[in-house]
Amino acid sequence: MAYTILVVGKGGVGKTTVSALLVRLLSENYQGSILAVDADPNSNLAEFLGLEIKETIGTVLSQINEEKDKIPAGISKDRFIEYKVQTIIDEQDKFDILTMGRPEGPGCYCYVNNVLRNVLEKLMKKYDFVIIDNEAGMEHLSRKTMAVCDVFLVVAESTPAGLRAAQRIAEIAKELKIKAQHKFILLNRVKEEEVSKKLKGIDLQLLGILPEDEQIAKFSQEGQSLFRLDKNSKVFIELKKIIKKIIGG
Numbered sequence: 001m002a003y004t005i006l007v008v009g010k011g012g013v014g015k016t017t018v019s020a021l022l023v024r025l026l027s028e029n030y031q032g033s034i035l036a037v038d039a040d041p042n043s044n045l046a047e048f049l050g051l052e053i054k055e056t057i058g059t060v061l062s063q064i065n066e067e068k069d070k071i072p073a074g075i076s077k078d079r080f081i082e083y084k085v086q087t088i089i090d091e092q093d094k095f096d097i098l099t100m101g102r103p104e105g106p107g108c109y110c111y112v113n114n115v116l117r118n119v120l121e122k123l124m125k126k127y128d129f130v131i132i133d134n135e136a137g138m139e140h141l142s143r144k145t146m147a148v149c150d151v152f153l154v155v156a157e158s159t160p161a162g163l164r165a166a167q168r169i170a171e172i173a174k175e176l177k178i179k180a181q182h183k184f185i186l187l188n189r190v191k192e193e194e195v196s197k198k199l200k201g202i203d204l205q206l207l208g209i210l211p212e213d214e215q216i217a218k219f220s221q222e223g224q225s226l227f228r229l230d231k232n233s234k235v236f237i238e239l240k241k242i243i244k245k246i247i248g249g
Contacts, residue, residue: 056101
């Protein structure tokens with residue numbers, strides 16, 4: 001069974017950057033197969049990994065809905081959808097990636113998410129590591145893309161508003177009974193050293209602190225692959241220490 005890291009947080013905190021760098025660090029420093037999952041309808045994890053994704057779960061569902069007569073006889077629609085989704089996993093040398101995307105035209109994200117959840121239950125047996133970049137915000141947690149994980153990782157900024165959002169995410173996860181061996185908060189773009197006092201009342205264990213990093217900002221603005229990021233980048237160095245706390249080695 002895969003070691004799963006579910007990355008969550010409100011919009012704009014650097015959640016996808018962290019997810020992409022975790023994929024890179026795992027691929028460069030650990031042995032084992034890796035599945036990167038972009039569970040955000042506003043998909044951009046692939047871009048951060050230097051890829052261009054043409055097919056998503058959303059596009060598969062749209063195609064099947066438009067061509068229902070092409071579902072083979074003797075197979076249910078749900079089974080056919082799962083089969084088609086597994087064929088769009090983009091297999092790279094260092095990792096595989098599956099992108100949720102959005103349905104074309106009117107459609108319910110909940111259904112796309114249900115398909116992703118069902119497929120993930122089967123894929124978990126085939127990989128050693130799964131990194132899931134969840135949709136930004138809080139309400140979507142009720143969809144339970146992953147109800148059980150090894151690490152529930154909340155990426156947040158150390159501002160009062162950022163920490164309130166992180167605490168609310170922790171509360172929602174508890175209400176929804178999302179099970180995790182570890183529930184961490186990872187502070188991003190921190191300008192000051194002293195943050196321990198700010199974390200009072202936060203029901204998450206502090207995993208680490210990532211400083212502001214001009215290289216990261218530049219790569220994000222230009223849409224460059226984080227596999228090209230200098231290993232001396234401040235954030236890269238800190239995340240390398242952090243992933244050892246999670247996985248060891």
